[in-house]
Amino acid sequence: MPKVASILKAADPWLKFLILAGTVAYLVEISTGASATETAHPVFWWWQCFIAVCFTVEYVLRWVDDAQDHYGWHYPHSALGFIDLISIAPFWIGFCLPADWLHLIRTLRVFRLLKFFRYSRSLQLVALGFYRAAPALQPLCFSMSVIGIFCSVAVFETEHVAQPDKFTNLFDAVYFTMVTVATVGYGDLSPVTTLGRTIVMFTFISGLAVFAGILGVLGSSFFKVMEEEIDPLIDPLEEFRKERERQLIRWPDPDAEVATPG
Numbered sequence: 459m460p461k462v463a464s465i466l467k468a469a470d471p472w473l474k475f476l477i478l479a480g481t482v483a484y485l486v487e488i489s490t491g492a493s494a495t496e497t498a499h500p501v502f503w504w505w506q507c508f509i510a511v512c513f514t515v516e517y518v519l520r521w522v523d524d525a526q527d528h529y530g531w532h533y534p535h536s537a538l539g540f541i542d543l544i545s546i547a548p549f550w551i552g553f554c555l556p557a558d559w560l561h562l563i564r565t566l567r568v569f570r571l572l573k574f575f576r577y578s579r580s581l582q583l584v585a586l587g588f589y590r591a592a593p594a595l596q597p598l599c600f601s602m603s604v605i606g607i608f609c610s611v612a613v614f615e616t617e618h619v620a621q622p623d624k625f626t627n628l629f630d631a632v633y634f635t636m637v638t639v640a641t642v643g644y645g646d647l648s649p650v651t652t653l654g655r656t657i658v659m660f661t662f663i664s665g666l667a668v669f670a671g672i673l674g675v676l677g678s679s680f681f682k683v684m685e686e687e688i689d690p691l692i693d694p695l696e697e698f699r700k701e702r703e704r705q706l707i708r709w710p711d712p713d714a715e716v717a718t719p720g
Contacts, residue, residue, distance in 0.1 A: 462523045466516070470577065473516060477573050480509040484567045506567070510549035513570075517542050537585070537698075538576055545570040582694035583683050590701055591679035595672060602639075602668045609635045609661035616654040639665035 487502045520542065524533035533539040548566035555563060575581045614631035617624070624647055625631055634647040638658060649655045687694060 462519045466519055466523060469516065473512075473573070474577060476509050476512055477570050480506065480570055481568060484564065488564075506549065510546055513542070513546045513573075514550075517546055541569075541572045541575055545573055579690075579694060583687055584680070586687070586694050586697055586701070587676070587680040587683040589698060590683065591675050594675045594679075598668055598672050598675065602665065602672070605661060605665050605668065606632070606635050606639065609638075609657060609665070612657045613649060613654055616651050616657065617649050620651050620654070635661065638662055639669060641666070 483502060483505050520533050520539070534543075544566070548563045548569075552560055552563045575585065610628060610631040613634060614625055614628050617631070618626075625634075630647065637644055637647075638661060649658055687697065
C-alpha cells in the first residue's frame, strides 16, 4: 500500500483553506438568514457537503497513514483524531436527527476551526499548558464544584419559598451560582432572605479564592511552557507524550500496582 503521508502533506494548504472557507460560509449563511429554511440558497448546502466529504476523506487517509507508521492505530483516540472527528461527525449525524435539531447541529461547524491545532504551534503550546496544569487543577476544580453545589442547593432551599417565580427549580439556583462566582452579576436573580444573602456572601468569598487559585495555576503553567518551549525545534506534540510519562511516574495508576501472584 503506498504511503499517504505525502498526499496529506500536499493537501494541507487546501485543508486550511476549507477550514476558513467553511466557517466563513456558515457565518454568511446565518447572517443572511439562509439557514432559516431547508430550501433557501442551496449553494450553502452543497458547499458544506463538499467540505464534509473532503474532511471525511482526510480522516480516512489519516487512519491509513497511522496504520502504516509505528504508532499502530494511535490516531483515532488521539487529540488530533478527536478534533478531526468532531469536524465531520455533526454533518453525518444531522441526517439521523429530527429537523428541529438541525439548527443546533449546524452550530457545531464552528469546531472545525480546532483543526488549526494541527498546524499552529502556538495553539499546541497553549494546550500543553492546560495539560501540564491538569493535575494541580483537579483538586481546585473539585473544591469549586463542592462550593457550587452547596450554594446551589442552599440558595434554592432558602429562596424557593420566598421567590417561587424566580427560583422555580434547581437549575435556576445553579445558574445564579455560576453567574455569582464568575463575578458577572446579571442581576436577573438575587436573594432576598437574610439567610440566602449570607450563603451568597460565603460562596462569593470562598469561590473567588478558589477561582483565583485556578487562574494562578494556569498562568504559572503557561509561563513555564512558553519559557521552556521557546526553542523552535521542540515539538509540542512530542512534549505531550513526555508529560504523560512524567505524570504516570508522579501519580501512578493504582490498578496497575496490584501485585501479581508469585
